[in-house]
Amino acid sequence: MTPEARIAAAIPILDAVLGGQAAEQALTRWARGSRFAGSRDRAAVRDHVYDALRCRRSFAALGGAETGRGLMIGLLRAGGVAPESLFTGAGYGPEPLTAEEGALPPDLTTLPRGVRLDCPDWLLPDFDAALGDSADEVLARMRQRAPVCLRANARQGREAAARALAAEGIETILADGASFALEVVANAQKIKTSTAYSEGLVELQDLSPQCAVEALPLQDGMRVLDYCAGGGGKTLAMAARADLALTAHDAIPARMKDLPTRAARAGIAVTQADTGALAKMAPFDLVLTDVPCSGTGTWRRGPEAKWTLTPDRLADLLTLQADILDRAAAHVAPGGWLIYMTCSLLSPENRGQIDRFLARNHGFALRHERLFTPLEGGDGFYAAHLSRV
Ligand SMILES: C[S@@+](CC[C@H](N)C(=O)[O-])C[C@H]1O[C@@H](n2cnc3c(N)ncnc32)[C@H](O)[C@@H]1O
Numbered sequence: 060m061t062p063e064a065r066i067a068a069a070i071p072i073l074d075a076v077l078g079g080q081a082a083e084q085a086l087t088r089w090a091r092g093s094r095f096a097g098s099r100d101r102a103a104v105r106d107h108v109y110d111a112l113r114c115r116r117s118f119a120a121l122g123g124a125e126t127g128r129g130l131m132i133g134l135l136r137a138g139g140v141a142p143e144s145l146f147t148g149a150g151y152g153p154e155p156l157t158a159e160e161g162a163l164p165p166d167l168t169t170l171p172r173g174v175r176l177d178c179p180d181w182l183l184p185d186f187d188a189a190l191g192d193s194a195d196e197v198l199a200r201m202r203q204r205a206p207v208c209l210r211a212n213a214r215q216g217r218e219a220a221a222r223a224l225a226a227e228g229i230e231t232i233l234a235d236g237a238s239f240a241l242e243v244v245a246n247a248q249k250i251k252t253s254t255a256y257s258e259g260l261v262e263l264q265d266l267s268p269q270c271a272v273e274a275l276p277l278q279d280g281m282r283v284l285d286y287c288a289g290g291g292g293k294t295l296a297m298a299a300r301a302d303l304a305l306t307a308h309d310a311i312p313a314r315m316k317d318l319p320t321r322a323a324r325a326g327i328a329v330t331q332a333d334t335g336a337l338a339k340m341a342p343f344d345l346v347l348t349d350v351p352c353s354g355t356g357t358w359r360r361g362p363e364a365k366w367t368l369t370p371d372r373l374a375d376l377l378t379l380q381a382d383i384l385d386r387a388a389a390h391v392a393p394g395g396w397l398i399y400m401t402c403s404l405l406s407p408e409n410r411g412q413i414d415r416f417l418a419r420n421h422g423f424a425l426r427h428e429r430l431f432t433p434l435e436g437g438d439g440f441y442a443a444h445l446s447r448v
Pocket of ligand 1: 287288314
């Protein structure tokens, strides 16, 4: 496909997303109906769509409309490319610009802060409260693509993993902050089909959760419950830290369906338990709650969440998080640990949630907390360690 054709392909996909369809679904539908598109074309169209969703407000302002066409015109202008050069109608490209679309775009620096930073206005005060002077820098970073990060299997070590990946054409560098983190700098699209991945030398995991798991007070022999295990990202990372008796639980057990395969690939044993079984298995030395959250820390990877989060949805999440904390706390052994994690940057989901939990539960004390921001390289992420006193 020509560059023009890739732009033209992204336009109706974006229109479908603006109309309420999930981006992945719209991309899959397009790919099914476009057998002529090779893997590079699909990756390029996908990048256009996700770049536009990350910068939806500013690109719409630069392109003159919040439509697929407007976003693509805005994307080109933001990148210093004259849209007239690709909107020619030739080479399967989009139709030439109308007089209105060709008018001089506004100077981005003069636009309101929420437009410049591609953030919903109602969330700006929350970002300011959580991040203070660095709020604008963090939001600006969220307009960019996220790095691809891997966690090397601790048994082989990350240098061995990096060599195995390099042999398959996947280039990595050692990422600062976590002992087994590798940042992929070339050919990230090959990871899931690589032997290094299928043989368990690496797992896909962002840098911030890797750092957060590395800071957990884990020791050999501990009984550990991953209360919101989902696909098992934290379960596997904890297993790599120490020789643990690990139990994975999720309110929706189907979310853990890939865990046995991933655990086998990593060479670890995990017991899965349903909610009813937990009381009999308790107490645990450490209970991890990696709770559902707004995902405001992962906007670079999931930019649709920027525009679909509402105050009501956030309020529902706060209620769910509090409920999970209370239920999980009941399974912590005396002297044990209750760990709370989110991929949110918003204080009400983070320290606010912990303060409210401590006000309800006098038997716990906050021992450690850390807020990671994208300025440190990984996703926005929060972790709090509470001990049962
Ligand atoms: C952020 S995701 C977990 C991601 C996972 N820990 C990982 O690293 O791959 C949150 C998970 O919490 C689960 N969940 C939602 N409500 C829950 C509840 N009341 N109790 C336990 N888990 C719940 C969801 O099904 C979801 O899988």
